[in-house]
Amino acid sequence: KAGVTQTPRYLIKTRGQQVTLSCSPISGHRSVSWYQQTPGQGLQFLFEYFSETQRNKGNFPGRFSGRQFSNSRSEMNVSTLELGDSALYLCASSLVRPSQGRSYGYTFGSGTRLTVV
Amino acid sequence: QKEVEQDPGPLSVPEGAIVSLNCTYSNSAFQYFMWYRQYSRKGPELLMYTYSSGNKEDGRFTAQVDKSSKYISLFIRDSQPSDSATYLCAMRDPSLIQGAQKLVFGQGTRLTINP
Numbered sequence: 001k002a003g004v005t006q007t008p009r010y011l012i013k014t015r016g017q018q019v020t021l022s023c024s025p026i027s028g029h030r031s032v033s034w035y036q037q038t039p040g041q042g043l044q045f046l047f048e049y050f051s052e053t054q055r056n057k058g059n060f061p062g063r064f065s066g067r068q069f070s071n072s073r074s075e076m077n078v079s080t081l082e083l084g085d086s087a088l089y090l091c092a093s094s095l096v097r098p099s100q101g102r103s104y105g106y107t108f109g110s111g112t113r114l115t116v117v
Numbered sequence: 118q119k120e121v122e123q124d125p126g127p128l129s130v131p132e133g134a135i136v137s138l139n140c141t142y143s144n145s146a147f148q149y150f151m152w153y154r155q156y157s158r159k160g161p162e163l164l165m166y167t168y169s170s171g172n173k174e175d176g177r178f179t180a181q182v183d184k185s186s187k188y189i190s191l192f193i194r195d196s197q198p199s200d201s202a203t204y205l206c207a208m209r210d211p212s213l214i215q216g217a218q219k220l221v222f223g224q225g226t227r228l229t230i231n232p
Contacts, residue, residue, distance in 0.1 A: 035222075042222055042223070043207075043222040043225075045220065048219060055218075056218070090160050107163070108153075108161050110158070110160045
């Protein structure tokens, strides 16, 4: 079955601009989470969406936002880009309430590499 | 201090060696423990997961959890050049409602297996 698809794969933006990243989860997965990965901080949780509702939010400024559509596809938006926003943005989808013995693990996409210049 | 500590390495070993990767954590409420492997220019992929303390084996990989010491390990036997990647430990945030998803990751250990 198809994995988690993220678009675009690479993006170069200028400081002050805004950007929208897209994620299509695995079919049947209703939970979509976003992470930021940088060499200095590693993987940091941004937010999770389930049934079009943000269920959890990490410790990021309000410039980072997201949404989920009825087909579970998700987008994240970063406004007023800063140089420090340069990172690999990873989307992950998962089954919700897995049955006993099933993993709480995600399936990650390959990410969107955002460079802010 | 980070909730999950992992030595970033890099770690370089010869082919066939046994590799030991480790993480320590501070939150005693963590119950679900995972190991992810990440190749260059790819997203992390789930390798192993364990619930609470104990061992779990899958082929050449063994995951161990020692909750009393707040210490988890991943062992790779008969390591292959194709195992060269970054290995990340992760734990599920226990403060969330059931079903909610948030993982806390270690920094990742970059591993190279030399032929």
